[in-house]
Amino acid sequence: MPVSDPRFAIGLDLGGTNARAAAVDAQGRILALHKHPLEQRSPEAAAKALSRCAAEVLAQVRRDADCLGVGLGLAGQIDAATGRVLVAPNLGWRDVDFRELLSAELGRQVHLANDLAVAALGEASVGAARGFRDAILVFVGSGIGSGLICDGRLYHGARGLSGELGHIKVHPGGRRCGCGELGCLEAYAGGINLGVRAAELMAQGRQSALVFPAGLHPTMSMIEAAANEGDELSRELREEAAVLVGVAAANLVTLLNPSVLILGGGVLTGSPTMRSRVEEVVRQNAGRAALSGLLVVEPTLGDDAGVIGGAFLARG
Numbered sequence: 001m002p003v004s005d006p007r008f009a010i011g012l013d014l015g016g017t018n019a020r021a022a023a024v025d026a027q028g029r030i031l032a033l034h035k036h037p038l039e040q041r042s043p044e045a046a047a048k049a050l051s052r053c054a055a056e057v058l059a060q061v062r063r064d065a066d067c068l069g070v071g072l073g074l075a076g077q078i079d080a081a082t083g084r085v086l087v088a089p090n091l092g093w094r095d096v097d098f099r100e101l102l103s104a105e106l107g108r109q110v111h112l113a114n115d116l117a118v119a120a121l122g123e124a125s126v127g128a129a130r131g132f133r134d135a136i137l138v139f140v141g142s143g144i145g146s147g148l149i150c151d152g153r154l155y156h157g158a159r160g161l162s163g164e165l166g167h168i169k170v171h172p173g174g175r176r177c178g179c180g181e182l183g184c185l186e187a188y189a190g191g192i193n194l195g196v197r198a199a200e201l202m203a204q205g206r207q208s209a210l211v212f213p214a215g216l217h218p219t220m221s222m223i224e225a226a227a228n229e230g231d232e233l234s235r236e237l238r239e240e241a242a243v244l245v246g247v248a249a250a251n252l253v254t255l256l257n258p259s260v261l262i263l264g265g266g267v268l269t270g271s272p273t274m275r276s277r278v279e280e281v282v283r284q285n286a287g288r289a290a291l292s293g294l295l296v297v298e299p300t301l302g303d304d305a306g307v308i309g310g311a312f313l314a315r316g
């Protein structure tokens, strides 16, 4: 009888509201999981919350010696060589030496990568793209990003900055994006920006059935509901976003020739209409030869993609 490998790695996930840790075995099974609310978003507070989660998970597993390493996915741009977080807009961080900070807090060396790169690694290892050597994960949520698995490995790029699909330019010199640059895909089709654009267009006199408090903007679920009720402005914004995301994903397919394209994220999950329209646009615009045999699928790891991917990042 084969003896199962007792070794495991710890995957960490840092969201806007929670820190999470899981001990994950070689098959991607979660042996122990712990979540801790993120009371403050400072790097020091985040490192402490993550370290507390990791300690809790290690206490549950009770086999420190079998721990192969620790990996973290974080929503931001991370310099792979130095482990510095160059920018993490959701956390409000800029140029933070987080790998050093977290490694010191944990007493272990931590592997660090962008959250969607890590999610792609999880999906490719034991999720929607398991068994395929070439896969692309495209996520549309409040922001937009991607993770690239090329020839069986996570593709990092020269500085670890690959996969920034939200910041490819779709209208050079256009709307200012959260990253500070102009004309990014995310500035037009990210969930937050769709709401901001709806509010801007209504302030300019466009009619719409959308209702939201003064000074705020509608959420993506409001836009989705209004679009489904026939609101013209909401339908236009949803359609434009689907086309922009679909063409960007199609271009990735043409460029990289993956076996699997995983389409996920809160905006696409919350809008089956947009999800199917994005897939349609991919099929209309990707290179014919690259489309042949392409699987377009949904992610399967859900909220666990971060911790599972983080564990596989630590395994190397």
Ligand SMILES: [Zn+2]
Binding pocket: 166, 167, 177, 178, 179, 180, 181, 184, 186, 187
């Ligand atoms: Zn940008």
